[in-house]
Amino acid sequence: xxxxxxxxxxxxxxxxxxxxxxxxxxxxxxxxxxxxxxxxxxxxxxxxxxxxxxxxxxxxxxxxxxxxxxxxxxxxxxxxxxxxxxxxxxxxxxxxxxxxxxxxxxxxxxxxxxxxxxxxxxxxxxxxxxxxxxxxxxxxxxxxxxxxxxxxxxxxxxx
Numbered sequence: 001x002x003x004x005x006x007x008x009x010x011x012x013x014x015x016x017x018x019x020x021x022x023x024x025x026x027x028x029x030x031x032x033x034x035x036x037x038x039x040x041x042x043x044x045x046x047x048x049x050x051x052x053x054x055x056x057x058x059x060x061x062x063x064x065x066x067x068x069x070x071x072x073x074x075x076x077x078x079x080x081x082x083x084x085x086x087x088x089x090x091x092x093x094x095x096x097x098x099x100x101x102x103x104x105x106x107x108x109x110x111x112x113x114x115x116x117x118x119x120x121x122x123x124x125x126x127x128x129x130x131x132x133x134x135x136x137x138x139x140x141x142x143x144x145x146x147x148x149x150x151x152x153x154x155x156x157x158x159x
Contacts, residue, residue, distance in 0.1 A: 001062065001153040002044045002133075003028040009149075010041040025112040026150050033066070034147040040077065040137040044152040048083075049126030051154070056122050058157040059133045060115040062150040063106070065097055069146030072097035077137040081119030084129040089119060096147065113150055120157055 004020075009032055011017040019033045034040070051057065059081050065072065077096060082089030094105045094116055106114040118133050133152050137144065 001027070001151045002046060003030075003151045004032040004149045005030050006044070007032070007149070007152065008043040008045075010039065011037065023148070027111075028150065031151075032149045034145055034149075036143050036145045038138065038140050038143050040135065040144055040147075042135040042149060044133045045084075046131050046133075046154065047126075048121075048123045048128060048131055051123050051126060052156065053123060053125045056120055056157040057131075057154050058120045059118045059131075060153045060155070061118050061133075061135060062109070062113050062115050062153055063096065064113055064148040064150075066146045066148060069097055071139075071142050071144030072147065073099045075137065075139060075142055077135055079116070079118040080132075080134050080136075081121050082132050082134075083121055084132055086129070089121075089132075092117070092119060115153065118152070 017035055017037050019035055020030045021033050023031055076093040079092045080089045098104050106116040109115050121131055
C-alpha cells in the first residue's frame, strides 16, 4: 500500500484544507483528513518493476468518511489508473458516500476502513512506465470535507 504521506495531495501542506493526523486503526503513522476544499486532487505513483510481472493489478482507494462528511453524496468523484505516457486509463465516476437508491460502491474491509476500486492495469515486465492512480473532483459551488485517506492499495486481480 502507498500510504497517505507518500501521495501527492494538492494543497496537502495547507492546514485550512488538509490535516495530517494519526489514527489507531491505521497501519501508518499519519493519514490525510480533508478539512474543506472545492478542488480535490490526490495522486499516487508506483514503479511497476517492483511488482510481479505478467500480472493484472487492481488499485483501491482506502478511506473513511468522518461524521462531518460533506459533498460526497451529492456528487461523484473521478478515479483513474493510468500508465504514464499512455491514455489507457478509464475514468470511473463513483460516489464515496452512497446516496439513497444508488448501488454501494465502497466496500467495508476487515480492518475498519472502506475501499473502492480505482481501476486496474496489466504489468507485463515492469518496464511499461510509472503507474499513476488519481482521485479528482472540482466544483466551485460544492465544497467537500470529512474524507480520511489511509492510502492506495495494489493487489493482483483475480482472473
